[in-house]
Amino acid sequence: MEVGAVAAMRYVKDGIKAARLVMQHTGHTLLVGEQASAFAISMGLPGPTNLSSSESVQKWSKWKENRCQPNFWKNIVPVDSCGPYHPKDIAELGKGTCSSANLMAAIESRSSHIGLHNHDTISMAVIDKEGHIAVGTSTNGATYKIPGRVGDGPIAGSSSYADDEVGACGATGDGDIMMRFLPCYQVVESMRLGMEPKLAAQDAIKRIARKFPDFVGAVFAINKNGLHAGACHGWTFQYSVRSPEMEDVEVFTVFP
Known part of the structure; x- marks a missing residue:
């Protein structure tokens, strides 16, 4: 239950490192805006940097x-x-x-869909050899967003969630819709109640689709024993897995 996050942070490239610094060196959970950038730079991260390409x-x-x-x-x-x-x-x-x-x-008539070419969320979960679980999400946000918009990336339980006793979840897609359901919190709590990762992931996605049938998104779920699965809606989703027993990363494809 240690959490750190930053949102609307400009001029600093390393969002995940900044979030980790919030977790390690403050009693807060979320820092935002210019002050998040100032915090990250004061803690030694490179910046201010022009991040435009x-x-x-x-x-x-x-x-x-x-x-x-x-x-x-x-x-x-x-x-x-x-x-x-x-x-x-x-x-x-x-x-x-x-x-x-x-x-x-x-x-x-603007479509609210978030597609493959207008967002860039990356979510990752790691289980170490002692069984501790960490999860993190990084994103540049939705293309053409309104200035000031914060999506699901820094919201604990929405884009990611983890509990050593249960497992972890990561999410990607239309964060403005998905964050209303805290899908990763839902996935972890479903696994806590005995659901396998596949069913937990599918259940979380179905909860969103019932209310927003046109949304686009996906989650992956992994329990503390390493059993993993994914579920998606509106697109074909891929996630990758690597364990000590594997010679290379394996990519898994999940269909709507």
Whole structure:
């Protein structure tokens, strides 16, 4: 039950290292924003660093040229193609500031899916030879997110969770939806009650799909004995495993 996390941390590349420093050297669980960056740098991590790549800058430029579409806004009216945005009820009071109907249609019809090319979550669980379990998740967040957005990555029980007595879980996908269900906490608690990893993972995904049938996401589950499985919805999911007995990493494919 030792946890450390950072969110909305800019200018520092090593998110997992920063989260570990929060766990090791503070009595807090989560640090955010500029102060999280300042903390990480003060603890010896490299920074401040420009983390933009030519690829990300090019993608952002094309997005701006496409009138900032797609995006994560809803029930709003933009003053122009890229905002500022206002709630519809406020905008209707001052008619004449709205953009074209075509732009509104584009905003309203935006798919909420998180696909293979617009997020980059990595979650990993490790069991040492003494049986201690650690799990961590790192992500750059959803592409085209609203500034200030925090997804499920730093939320304990959502993107990852572990208990030495039971096992661990990691998650990836549409974090804005998945974090509402704490799927990894659910997986570990289901295994605690006797479910095998496969059934626990499937149960957690089904709980989300019942409420949000169009969501995209996946979890992996591993119990304290090393038995592992995955479950997914909306895409084909792959995860890799390596144990001391294995000569190389093995990739497992899970179908919806």
